[in-house]
Amino acid sequence: MVEVFKTSIQRVYQAEEIIAELNMHFPDYEINIDLEDCDNILRVKAANIKNEQIMSLLHLHGVDCEVLPG
Numbered sequence: 001m002v003e004v005f006k007t008s009i010q011r012v013y014q015a016e017e018i019i020a021e022l023n024m025h026f027p028d029y030e031i032n033i034d035l036e037d038c039d040n041i042l043r044v045k046a047a048n049i050k051n052e053q054i055m056s057l058l059h060l061h062g063v064d065c066e067v068l069p070g
Contacts, residue, residue: 003049006039008064018042018061025057026050039068 009015015033022031022044030045042065044054051067058065 001046001049003044003051003054004068004070005042005044005054005058005065006068007033007042007058009033009035009040009042011035014063018058018063021057021061022054025053041068 009018012035015035019031019033022029026044026046028046029049032043034041034043042054042058055065055067
């Protein structure tokens with residue numbers, strides 16, 4: 001399963017910090033952030049993705065995000 005989130009991440013260092021944090025909480029997830037995309041998307045690939053937990057964690061780090069419809 002792949003989930004795509006629109007985010008407010010703007011900088012490479014911020015993306016790296018978010019990826020590191022997500023990897024710590026969700027070690028089985030494949031995670032990347034595309035800052036070249038107009039929505040600065042976060043892609044998550046895993047068997048069972050916990051959207052609410054991901055969004056809560058990002059909000060704790062000051063990042064706005066929402067799930068993009070598939």
